[in-house]
Amino acid sequence: MKFLLSILFSISVFAADPKQDVKLNGKEIMQKSEEATRLSQFTAKAVLKSTKKTGEEKSKSFQFWRKLKADGARYQSLTRFSAPAEVKGEAILFLENETGANDILLYLPAYQKTRRIERTQQSSSFMGSDFSYSDLTIPHANDYKYILNKEEVCPGAPSKICFRIEGEPATDIVRDQTGYSKMTIWVKKESFTSVRVENYDLTGAFLKSINFSEEEKLSGGKWFHKKIEVENKKDGGKTILQFSELKTEEKIPDSLFTQQALGKGSR
Amino acid sequence: MRSRSLALLYFLPLFSVYADVPDWISGRASLDDYESISGRGTLQSGFTLFGTARPKFSEKLDSKLMLRGSAYRKSLDKPDDFSIRGEVKEAWVEYPIFGIRVRAGQIITPWGRSDAVNPTDYLTAKDYTTLSIHDDIRRIGAPGILSTFTPNEGTSPLEFSFAWNARYAQSKMLIPASQIPTGISVETDPRTPLLFTDNEEFALKVSYLASGWDASLSAFDGRNHFGQFVWDGSRVGLQFYRTRAIGGDFSVTFDDFVLRGESAYFFYETGSSGLGGLSLTEPNHWDSVLGIERGIGARFRIIAQALFRFHPDLKDSQAYVGSSVAETAIVRGLGRANAIIQNYQNRSRLGATLLGSYESEDEKWRAEFSMIGNFVGGDYVLRPKLEHKIMDSVRLTAGLDYYGGPEDQPLGALSAYRSVYLEGAMTF
Numbered sequence: 001m002k003f004l005l006s007i008l009f010s011i012s013v014f015a016a017d018p019k020q021d022v023k024l025n026g027k028e029i030m031q032k033s034e035e036a037t038r039l040s041q042f043t044a045k046a047v048l049k050s051t052k053k054t055g056e057e058k059s060k061s062f063q064f065w066r067k068l069k070a071d072g073a074r075y076q077s078l079t080r081f082s083a084p085a086e087v088k089g090e091a092i093l094f095l096e097n098e099t100g101a102n103d104i105l106l107y108l109p110a111y112q113k114t115r116r117i118e119r120t121q122q123s124s125s126f127m128g129s130d131f132s133y134s135d136l137t138i139p140h141a142n143d144y145k146y147i148l149n150k151e152e153v154c155p156g157a158p159s160k161i162c163f164r165i166e167g168e169p170a171t172d173i174v175r176d177q178t179g180y181s182k183m184t185i186w187v188k189k190e191s192f193t194s195v196r197v198e199n200y201d202l203t204g205a206f207l208k209s210i211n212f213s214e215e216e217k218l219s220g221g222k223w224f225h226k227k228i229e230v231e232n233k234k235d236g237g238k239t240i241l242q243f244s245e246l247k248t249e250e251k252i253p254d255s256l257f258t259q260q261a262l263g264k265g266s267r
Numbered sequence: 268m269r270s271r272s273l274a275l276l277y278f279l280p281l282f283s284v285y286a287d288v289p290d291w292i293s294g295r296a297s298l299d300d301y302e303s304i305s306g307r308g309t310l311q312s313g314f315t316l317f318g319t320a321r322p323k324f325s326e327k328l329d330s331k332l333m334l335r336g337s338a339y340r341k342s343l344d345k346p347d348d349f350s351i352r353g354e355v356k357e358a359w360v361e362y363p364i365f366g367i368r369v370r371a372g373q374i375i376t377p378w379g380r381s382d383a384v385n386p387t388d389y390l391t392a393k394d395y396t397t398l399s400i401h402d403d404i405r406r407i408g409a410p411g412i413l414s415t416f417t418p419n420e421g422t423s424p425l426e427f428s429f430a431w432n433a434r435y436a437q438s439k440m441l442i443p444a445s446q447i448p449t450g451i452s453v454e455t456d457p458r459t460p461l462l463f464t465d466n467e468e469f470a471l472k473v474s475y476l477a478s479g480w481d482a483s484l485s486a487f488d489g490r491n492h493f494g495q496f497v498w499d500g501s502r503v504g505l506q507f508y509r510t511r512a513i514g515g516d517f518s519v520t521f522d523d524f525v526l527r528g529e530s531a532y533f534f535y536e537t538g539s540s541g542l543g544g545l546s547l548t549e550p551n552h553w554d555s556v557l558g559i560e561r562g563i564g565a566r567f568r569i570i571a572q573a574l575f576r577f578h579p580d581l582k583d584s585q586a587y588v589g590s591s592v593a594e595t596a597i598v599r600g601l602g603r604a605n606a607i608i609q610n611y612q613n614r615s616r617l618g619a620t621l622l623g624s625y626e627s628e629d630e631k632w633r634a635e636f637s638m639i640g641n642f643v644g645g646d647y648v649l650r651p652k653l654e655h656k657i658m659d660s661v662r663l664t665a666g667l668d669y670y671g672g673p674e675d676q677p678l679g680a681l682s683a684y685r686s687v688y689l690e691g692a693m694t695f
Binding site: 054085086088097100101113118121235253255258261 | 293329377380401402403415417420422426474478518521522523560561562565629630659660694
């Protein structure tokens with residue numbers, strides 16, 4: 001279900017193809033959606049604001065870098081926190097792998113050391129928010145099996161038509177990494193960008209809904225969502241991930257996404 | 268707790284009002300109070316300001332300054348007097364030269380992947396006489412150069428590191444008075460060694476990062492950062508013997524856990540059996556750690572490690588016979604003390620560490636239990652603590668350091684340092 005969570009950046013190449021007369025199946029739609037949100041690289045500032053059911057709020061700020069790996073399909077991401085003070089300088093390196101599980105490495109500035117995180121923890125909370133680590137990865141169409149359910153009005157955007165697609169992990173690895181057994185995805189028909197994703201936990205219970213908004217079409221024809229909102233249906237929590245100062249032209253060196261560079265620039 | 272120290276904790280939130288600092292500055296202001304539960308009163312009570320600045324002068328020129336300043340009403344160093352301590356933990360600049368990142372200045376280079384016990388941490392030392400829940404305040408670096416090279420313009424999974432210290436760092440140890448032979452005074456705070464000459468250190472490390480695992484091999488030529496008691500015929504001094512070591516570490520990720528290991532073999536200039544051929548000082552040894560870490564649900568985390576030390580040529584220091592009865596007694600006493608403090612009383616020493624932590628969903632409460640124990644000897648230290656976040660950047664921590672087991676064993680000998688503590692800390 002990494003899928004919808006393509007949270008960070010949705011973009012669409014096929015946006016400008018309104019005459020979708022050809023019948024597409026669920027996987028083809030999701031492949032187009034993945035392509036629509038595929039930026040070869042970008043960096044942005046971000047704020048993660050979480051609100052608990054009790055009304056208590058907390059906020060974390062970070063700089064985010066993401067770049068496509070040489071295979072042109074998988075991503076490498078670096079997150080470096082700047083606030084609050086207790087996480088200042090902490091950094092997370094996320095390396096997607098084509099085969100097997102992804103690698104997550106956490107840099108702890110107080111110890112000047114890097115620690116690996118076990119694979120099953122990828123489905124756990126990202127820095128105390130309602131996002132999981134895997135929610136922050138770009139979902140890959142080939143990692144899921146899809147069924148095109150129907151076309152209907154987009155949730156939250158009554159003037160738009162969406163494909164409603166049901167999906168479930170294609171492998172146990174994907175299931176374990178995401179912690180989701182299935183998902184429902186609404187993909188905008190005109191742009192192939194995700195509008196909403198609903199995720200179900202391993203028992204089949206409705207767990208999270210993720211809504212994408214503040215859509216922006218970039219100069220390369222791709223789409224980017226500046227705002228991604230997660231609602232946890234089990235505990236009533238809500239987290240908003242808000243991006244700003246997006247830069248897509250600045251060259252990001254591959255050397256940034258290495259364990260050696262993880263602590264560089266931290267305190 | 269002393270009421271004055273406790274009262275000061277209320278002022279931390281006020282301090283936080285003024286702590287709006289730029290991104291490149293970070294740090295911590297803390298007040299702590301350690302009260303003995305062995306009838307020794309206050310062990311430490313004071314205020315510490317710990318700060319780091321990371322000015323980046325250009326895209327290539329990086330730098331770091333890490334300072335610590337403490338004002339103690341009481342401390343282990345000065346149990347009866349007010350004292351002030353200040354130190355430059357790190358002060359370096361880094362610049363790439365022909366693809367090699369060269370860092371020069373006062374540097375802390377902590378090597379090793381294990382938790383708490385790191386056999387391959389050759390280059391740094393620790394100040395165990397500062398009571399603190401923060402690891403960074405205890406670390407002691409050294410002046411020198413650290414150069415790192417990652418092939419393929421920094422993208423290779425291989426990395427080469429070379430470190431040179433212009434002088435070695437000295438650890439400051441908790442020395443149980445009960446282990447010092449009666450009637451003699453010992454040097455516990457030796458002078459800072461001179462730069463260069465025989466005090467230089469060299470270390471090399473080759474690391475490899477792969478998908479799902481990483482590993483490194485390392486070598487070291489320098490000094491033992493733990494001083495050992497030696498009788499020179501008229502006085503007892505601390506000697507930091509020249510040491511060579513080879514070692515390595517690794518970590519592997521599995522579905523539910525991470526496996527980590529670290530091992531090193533140490534060769535001393537005093538010979539394979541230690542000083543005098545009778546292990547009057549620490550003999551050559553193999554030091555290893557193997558551990559697993561896993562999360563249990565979203566809020567619990569456990570790290571369990573096995574510790575193994577093996578001294579193949581250990582000889583009984585109590586076989587020493589000197590030129591007089593008095594000298595024999597002193598040297599045997601120092602040999603016994605060294606064996607306890609350096610943890611080499613037996614040919615094989617097997618131990619374990621355990622760390623369990625829980626954090627509440629709102630991140631306001633954090634409970635942690637850690638312990639280190641020796642299976643040979645039966646000594647241990649227990650360290651439970653409870654943290655409460657009273658506001659966004661202010662935490663209050665209460666805990667216990669309990670050393671137990673026989674007093675002729677390394678951790679049991681520290682029973683005089685059993686304490687409960689309270690710390691208030693504000694991060695910025």
